[in-house]
Amino acid sequence: xxxxxxxxxxxxxxxxxxxxxxxxxxxxxxxxxxxxxxxxxxxxxxxxxxxxxxxxxxxxxxxxxxxxxxxxxxxxxxxxxxxxxxxxxxxxxxxxxxxxxxxxxxxxxxxxxxxxxxxxxxxxxxxxxxxxxxxxxxxxxxxxxxxxxxxxxxxxxxxxxxxxxxxxxxxxxxxxxxxxxxxxxxxxxxxxxxxxxxxxxxxxxxxxxxxxxxxxxxxxxxxxxxxxxxxxxxxxxxxxxxxxxxxxxxxxxxxxxxxxxxxxxxxxxxxxxxxxxxxxxxxxxxxxxxxxxxxxxxxxxxxxxxxxxxxxxxxxxxxxxxxxxxxxxxxxxxxxxxxxxxxxxxxxxxxxxxx
Numbered sequence: 001x002x003x004x005x006x007x008x009x010x011x012x013x014x015x016x017x018x019x020x021x022x023x024x025x026x027x028x029x030x031x032x033x034x035x036x037x038x039x040x041x042x043x044x045x046x047x048x049x050x051x052x053x054x055x056x057x058x059x060x061x062x063x064x065x066x067x068x069x070x071x072x073x074x075x076x077x078x079x080x081x082x083x084x085x086x087x088x089x090x091x092x093x094x095x096x097x098x099x100x101x102x103x104x105x106x107x108x109x110x111x112x113x114x115x116x117x118x119x120x121x122x123x124x125x126x127x128x129x130x131x132x133x134x135x136x137x138x139x140x141x142x143x144x145x146x147x148x149x150x151x152x153x154x155x156x157x158x159x160x161x162x163x164x165x166x167x168x169x170x171x172x173x174x175x176x177x178x179x180x181x182x183x184x185x186x187x188x189x190x191x192x193x194x195x196x197x198x199x200x201x202x203x204x205x206x207x208x209x210x211x212x213x214x215x216x217x218x219x220x221x222x223x224x225x226x227x228x229x230x231x232x233x234x235x236x237x238x239x240x241x242x243x244x245x246x247x248x249x250x251x252x253x254x255x256x257x258x259x260x261x262x263x264x265x266x267x268x269x270x271x272x273x274x275x276x277x278x279x280x281x282x283x284x285x286x287x288x289x290x291x292x293x294x295x296x297x298x299x300x301x302x303x304x305x306x307x308x309x310x311x312x313x314x315x316x317x318x319x320x321x322x323x324x325x326x327x328x329x330x331x332x333x334x335x336x337x338x339x340x341x342x343x344x345x346x347x348x349x350x351x352x353x354x355x
Contacts, residue, residue, distance in 0.1 A: 015035065015036065015037070015279075015280035016036055016045045017033055017034060017035050017036060017280070017281070017282065018033070018034035018036070018045060018048050018049065018052070018084075018087060019031060019032075019033055019034075019087075019282075019284060019340050019343050020032040020033065020034060020052065020087040020088055020090070020091045021091060021340070021344055022088070022091040022092055022095050023095075024095050024099055026099065028095050028098050028099040029095060029098070029341070030090075030091040030092060030093070030094035030095025030096070030097075030098060030335060031090070031091055031094055031284050031335075031336065031338050031340050032086070032087040032088060032089065032090030032091030032092075032094065032284065032285070032288070033086075033087050033090065033281060033282060033284040033285035033288075034048050034052075034083045034084050034086065034087035034253075035083055035253045035278070035279045035280055035281040035285055036048065036083060037083075037253070037279040037280060042080070043081050043082075043083050043084060047081065047084075048081065048083065048084045048087075051077070051078040051081050051084045052084060052087075052088070054077055054078070055074055055077050055078065055084075055088055058073065058077055059073065059074070067089075067092055067093060067096055068258065070092055071085075071089050071092070071256075071257065071258045072258075074088050074089065075256065075258075082253065082254060082255060082256045082259075083253045083254075085256045085257075086252050086253050086255075086256045086257055086285075087285075089256060089257035089258060090252070090257060090284075090285065090288045093107070093108075093257065093288075094288065094335040094336050094338075095335070097334065097335040097336075098334040098335040101334065102334070102335075103291070103329070103330070103331070103332075103333050103334065103335065103336075103337070104287075104288065104291040104333075104335050104336050105290075105291040105294045105295050105329055107335075108291060108292065108295035108296075109295050110291070110294045110295030110296070110297065111294065112291075112294060112329035112330065112331050113294050113297070113329070114323075114326040114327060114328055114329070115290055115293055115294060115303045115305075115326060115327040115329070116142075116143060116303065116325060116326050116327075117141070117143065117303045117304060117305050117306055117322075117325065117326070117327050118141070118143035118144065118145040118170075118172055118302070118303070118304045118306065119136040119139070119141040119143065119144060119145065119306045119309065119325070120145045120146075120147060120174075120304075120306055121133050121136065121144060121145065121146045121147065121162075122147050123147045123148070123149045125158075126157060126158055126161050129146065129158045129161060129162060130161055130162065130165055133146075133162045133165070133166055133169070134165065134166065137166055137169065139309075139322075139325070140322075140323070140324030140325040140326075141325040142168065142169055142170055142325055143169070143170040143172065143199070143325065144162065144166070144169050144170065144171055144172070145172040145173075145174055145202075145304060145306075146158060146159055146162065146171065146172070146173050146174070147174055147176070148173050148174065148175045148176075148178065148179075148187075149175075149176070149178055150175075150178050150179065150183070151183075152179060152183045152184075152186055152187040152190075153190075155173070155175075155187060156187055156190045156191060156194075159171060159173060159191060159196060159198075160191070160194050160196055163194075163196045170199045171196070171197075171198055171199055172198070172199050172200040172201075172202065172302075172304075173198060173200070173201050173202065173204075174202040174203065174227075175187075175201070175202065175203060175204045175205075176203055176227075176228070177203050177204070177205060177206045177207050177228050177229075179204050179205055180205065180206075181205055181209070181212045181215065181216065184201075184204040184205050184212070184216055185216065185219070185220065187204070188201065188204075188216070188220045188222045189220070192220070198222055198223065199223065200223050200225050200246070200247065200275070200302060201216075201222045201223060201224055201225065202225040202227055202249065202275075203225065203226060203227040203228050203229065203249075204216060204224065207228035207229045210226070210229040210235065210238065210239055211242060213226055213229060213239065213245050214239055214242045214243045214244065214245060217243075217244075217245055217246060218243055223246040223247065224245045224246050224247075225245070225246060225247040225248060225249055225275060225302075226239065226245050226247070226248045226249065227248070227249040227277070230248050230249070230263075232255070232259070232263070233262065233263055233266050236248060236263065236266055236267060236270065236272065237266070237270070240270045240272065244270070244271070244272060245272060246272070246273060247272060247273040247274065247275055247301060247302060248263075248267055248272055248273075248274060248275070249274075249275045249277045249304070250263055250264055250267075250274050250275065250276055250277065251276075251277050251278055251279060252278075252285070252288065252289055252292070253278065253279050253281070253285070254279075257288075257292075260292070261292075261296075264292075264296050264299045264300070265299065267299055268298060268299035273299070273300070273301035273302065274296070274299050274300045274301065274302070275300070275301070275302035275303065275304055276289050276290075276292060276293040276296075276300055276302070276303050276304070276305065277289075277304040277305070278304070278305050278307060279307070280307055281307050281308075282307075282308060282311060282314055282316065283308045283314070283316060283318075283319040283320060283338060284316065284319070284336070284338050284340060286305045286307060286308050286319075286320060287318075287319035287320045287329075287336040287337065287338055288336055289305055290303070290305055290320050290327050290329055291329060291336060293305075294329055303327065305320075305327060308320070308322075309322060315340075315342040315343055316338060316339060316340040316342065316343065317338075317339045318330070318333060318336070318337040318338045318339050319333075319336050319337050319338040320336075320337075
């Protein structure tokens with residue numbers, strides 16, 4: 001866990017996630033995670049657990065089915081619960097990789113190369129922003145993601161302060177759709193006039209106005225990344241047909257694993273770079289997403305998987321590590337390398353069995 005200063009009086013974020021465990025017939029175990037985030041997945045812990053029980057009773061004893069077939073069955077059982085479906089898909093893929101004697105990244109066709117990730121600086125005043133950015137740099141992170149919530153003039157001042165104090169930093173700004181088009185344009189123009197170059201400007205305008213993303217990139221040249229505006233491949237192609245954007249943020253919790261893979265390939269075909277991001281996820285899910293990012297390097301230009309850096313010690317071991325701003329994927333692990341067995345009661349460790 002990194003020591004990154006938080007804004008004075010900031011609320012502590014509590015994430016009531018669910019860890020999924022699947023056991024194959026030969027005893028091989030796989031882990032997944034359901035990360036619940038209000039406003040993104042529209043799921044609760046209660047609805048997720050209820051759906052997991054339905055899924056368990058349906059897939060228990062499944063034999064001879066490929067992972068994609070099981071994934072489609074799971075989707076039919078929980079069509080609107082993408083995070084829940086994601087947790088099951090992760091666990092099934094993780095178990096499949098372990099049974100094959102492979103790391104997950106190799107199971108997905110890639111290699112365990114280090115990944116440079118951004119580290120998030122939460123909203124706050126200028127002194128807090130500088131303190132958090134400096135702490136990130138001391139920890140080896142040169143890619144700094146600044147959360148912008150307005151007003152735009154304060155956000156400009158915060159970004160300019162970081163750029164001046166840490167001139168060799170790679171700066172990314174995430175506005176979560178908080179700006180109007182006019183304010184987003186003022187924000188970009190002010191930074192341009194100050195000589196501050198943005199590496200990425202994520203979801204500057206409201207999700208309900210996706211055309212503003214295309215317009216902003218066309219009129220300013222800023223590298224725009226869509227996040228909340230993208231709910232599926234159809235939204236990607238809508239943007240592409242109107243001129244396109246630089247990148248899109250792919251979160252497996254938001255789309256599910258199978259759909260995320262499809263979206264990544266569609267973006268590659270459209271010439272749009274992908275950022276592999278996440279929500280409030282432990283190392284269970286971030287280890288999975290890191291393997292996916294490494295296995296799809298041809299399409300992935302950005303990685304934003306930093307939440308384990310902010311979490312206290314959790315009762316799980318293995319998985320990814322962090323070294324000088326890079327995610328380190330273990331070379332000799334089976335699956336993701338995660339061991340979350342301490343989270344399960346002995347009576348539950350038999351798990352639900354599939355082939």
